[in-house]
Amino acid sequence: xxxxxxxxxxxxxxxxxxxxxxxxxxxxxxxxxxxxxxxxxxxxxxxxxxxxxxxxxxxxxxxxxxxxxxxxxxxxxxxxxxxxxxxxxxxxxxxxxxxxxxxxxxxxxxxxxxxxxxxxxxxxxxxxxxxxxxxxxxxxxxxxxxxxxxxxxxxxxxxxxxxxxxxxxxxxxxxxxxxxxxxxxxxxxxxxxxxxxxxxxxxxxxxxxxxxxxxxxxxxxxxxxxxxxxxxxxxxxxxxxxxxxxxxxxxxxxxxxxxxxxxxxxxxxxxxxxxxxxxxxxxxxxxxxxxxxxxxxxxxxxxxxxxxxxxxxxxxxxxxxxxxxxxxxxxxxxxxxxxxxxxxxxxxxxxxxxxxxxxxxxxxxxxxxxxxxxxxx
Ligand code: PLP
Numbered sequence: 001x002x003x004x005x006x007x008x009x010x011x012x013x014x015x016x017x018x019x020x021x022x023x024x025x026x027x028x029x030x031x032x033x034x035x036x037x038x039x040x041x042x043x044x045x046x047x048x049x050x051x052x053x054x055x056x057x058x059x060x061x062x063x064x065x066x067x068x069x070x071x072x073x074x075x076x077x078x079x080x081x082x083x084x085x086x087x088x089x090x091x092x093x094x095x096x097x098x099x100x101x102x103x104x105x106x107x108x109x110x111x112x113x114x115x116x117x118x119x120x121x122x123x124x125x126x127x128x129x130x131x132x133x134x135x136x137x138x139x140x141x142x143x144x145x146x147x148x149x150x151x152x153x154x155x156x157x158x159x160x161x162x163x164x165x166x167x168x169x170x171x172x173x174x175x176x177x178x179x180x181x182x183x184x185x186x187x188x189x190x191x192x193x194x195x196x197x198x199x200x201x202x203x204x205x206x207x208x209x210x211x212x213x214x215x216x217x218x219x220x221x222x223x224x225x226x227x228x229x230x231x232x233x234x235x236x237x238x239x240x241x242x243x244x245x246x247x248x249x250x251x252x253x254x255x256x257x258x259x260x261x262x263x264x265x266x267x268x269x270x271x272x273x274x275x276x277x278x279x280x281x282x283x284x285x286x287x288x289x290x291x292x293x294x295x296x297x298x299x300x301x302x303x304x305x306x307x308x309x310x311x312x313x314x315x316x317x318x319x320x321x322x323x324x325x326x327x328x329x330x331x332x333x334x335x336x337x338x339x340x341x342x343x344x345x346x347x348x349x350x351x352x353x354x355x356x357x358x359x360x361x362x363x364x365x366x367x368x369x370x371x372x373x374x375x376x377x
Contacts, residue, residue: 013183013298014252020069021245035062035242058230062238066245067213070203073182074195074215079225080241084178084198085110086234087212088145091174091196092119093232094224095143099171100125102138106155107131107147107176109343131155132288135162138169146192147176149288152339152352154179154279154304156288159295163191172221174214178202179329183255185296188217202300202330204244205254211236211244254332254357258301261334261355264364269305274316274374277306277350301355302329310348312374313338319373322358322366329354334363 011019023033039056053059063080071078081087088111095101096119103112105128112128120126129135131150138144144166148157159175166173174194175187181202187195197203199211216222229235259282266283269275281292282299307313317325317336324335327342334356340348355363 012252016073017069017183017252018249020072020248021065021067022069023065033065035238036060037238056238057233057235060235060238060241062241062245063236066241066248069245069248070182070199070213071215074177074188075186076188076195076215076217077219077222078213078215079222079229080199080236081212081214081229082234082236082240083210084108084196084200084212085114086229086232087196087198087214088176089114090225090228090232090234091145091194091214092143093228094221095145095172095174096122096124097142099142100127100140102127102129102136102141102144102171104128104145104147104150104176105130106150106153106345107145108151108178111145111147111176131157135165138165138171141166141169141171143172143174145174145176145196147178148185149179149281149292149302151176151179151302152304152337152344152346152350154281154286154288154302156281156292156295158291159185159187159190159192163193167191179300179302180296181251181255181300181330182215183251184298184300188215190295193218193221199244201328202255202258203251204240204247205251205330205332206243206247207328207331207333209240209243209247211240255298255300257357257360258330258355259299261358261360261363262299262301262303264360265353265355265367266303268364268368268371269303272368272371274307274312274371275305277304277347279304300330301334302352303355304350304352306347307349307351307374310338310340312349313351315374315377316351316370320366320370322356322363323353323370332357334358 041053067078172193175192178198269278280303281288326335327337336351
């Protein structure tokens with residue numbers, strides 16, 4: 001029986017998350033196909049064309065399903081990688097073939113470490129630029145990497161303006177979209193050449209996989225990414241890919257709860273004497289709010305605040321029943337990460353806090369109690 005449906009109405013975030021990359025209904029086929037775990041595939045006899053799937057490092061049907069779903073959300077062609085860092089490494093290597101690299105001075109530290117310790121010694125010029133503030137000359141740059149909202153500072157840069165400056169200098173722009181997720185922000189629509197992300201975080205959402213991806217609208221760059229993956233060997237595991245696809249189905253729901261929890265926590269933090277330096281771009285009083293409201297579609301659960309010392313962080317974590325002490329973010333459970341321990345140039349008491357999917361009232365009561373415990377000493 002034909003079902004009436006109006007193709008002119010664009011699907012919403014929830015529908016796109018649930019249906020993205022799902023195969024057409026075929027009688028007798030599984031509604032939820034499992035991961036394809038084979039490394040080799042049947043090649044047939046001499047003279048037959050090489051099939052799309054011939055070896056699991058080059059392609060895999062489970063990858064293609066998730067790539068279709070993420071690509072649709074990003075508005076480009078998605079190439080999966082084994083982790084966020086594998087995705088960033090591929091982008092930096094492609095950029096380095098075109099000139100120098102400019103990285104965020106206040107973004108995810110391993111991207112900078114990779115550029116300085118592995119690409120710099122090969123003769124690639126490495127520069128740094130803060131997410132907010134004066135940006136250096138881009139002369140000779142082959143690729144600019146921006147991270148917005150940045151991690152852990154939660155600063156926001158103007159993607160369209162940075163894309164304009166990069167392109168004027170002949171460089172490509174890659175945006176690390178990990179904190180925003182494809183639902184929160186569309187860097188490709190704002191002029192970026194690549195959007196790159198750690199899908200280990202909110203996209204897969206359950207803290208049980210490592211995965212990353214890069215999307216682009218440029219067919220040549222997409223082909224270069226696929227080649228970089230095949231040659232560099234940063235191939236995602238099909239089972240991890242399948243788990244991430246399952247997680248993506250609830251991204252819209254999880255983000256909504258996480259953002260609601262973050263908004264409620266920010267109100268508590270701003271009013272509490274134990275916390276200073278509270279940042280969350282979704283709050284109207286945040287310095288990044290005006291710009292973030294223009295270029296982001298929706299908020300997420302990642303915020304930051306500073307407690308008086310590392311010892312105060314210890315008291316906070318010991319007193320909180322719901323906050324896990326863990327790095328990473330975007331998971332079901334609320335977590336806090338003291339970023340100085342990883343070498344970020346921040347105060348010893350700075351916490352990047354990832355609001356999870358707990359009930360808002362429970363989380364607010366728990367965090368308020370933990371902040372009180374900080375003051376109680
Ligand atoms: N980009 C950002 C903003 C991150 O926070 C991280 C990890 O924390 C990465 C990239 C690297 O991702 P992965 O851990 O999946 O390699």
